[in-house]
Amino acid sequence: MKSATSDEEARLIQRAKAGDPDAFAEIYDRYQPAIYRYIFYRIGDESTAEDLTSEVFVRLVERIDRFTYRGRPLLAWLYTIARNLVTDHYRQSGSPQLLPLEEGLVADSGDPEEAADRALVQRRLARAIARLTEDQRRVILLRFVEGMDTRSVAQVLGKPVGAVKALQHRALAAMRRILEKEGR
CATH class of the missing domain: 1.10.1740.10 (RNA polymerase sigma factor, region 2, helix turn helix motif)
Incomplete structure (x- = not known):
């Protein structure tokens, strides 16, 4: 229906x-x-x-x-x-640039120290996202930047919901590993 x-x-x-x-x-x-x-x-x-x-x-x-x-x-x-x-x-x-995640994702608080911390975190996230596969990157952008639910992402990408969930899970796990390595 x-x-x-x-x-x-x-x-x-x-x-x-x-x-x-x-x-x-x-x-x-x-x-x-x-x-x-x-x-x-x-x-x-x-x-x-x-x-x-x-x-x-x-x-x-x-x-x-x-x-x-x-x-x-x-x-x-x-x-x-x-x-x-x-x-x-x-x-x-030529080659792709890092994603400019520092643009518009978090409201500016006016506190310079907080802004510097936020910019550092966003640069780390951008580097981590840039290292994902193309499909993983698309899922992360559509889910967390565009704010789409899993079903909508599946429709947009022409993939089953289960595949989108798996891509998201693998992407987040990969990002966690990347960020943990960077943190050392």
């Missing part, structure tokens, strides 16, 4: 396929922040992240007629486009 949300999304996609500019605007408004964050945390540069985010939505407009809605969220398709653009970006520009 389809949920109201999936029915609503199916209607939105049909409107976009029919060329309704309001449908494209709604898709952009709904998904642009998540796509931008996903790209930014993989690229580390605001300007490039903005450019690649725009390109995701250009490709959406160009290719919406090829998209077949099968109950999997449109966001999953957009993440796939974003992932491919990030991969192309790294092919052209």
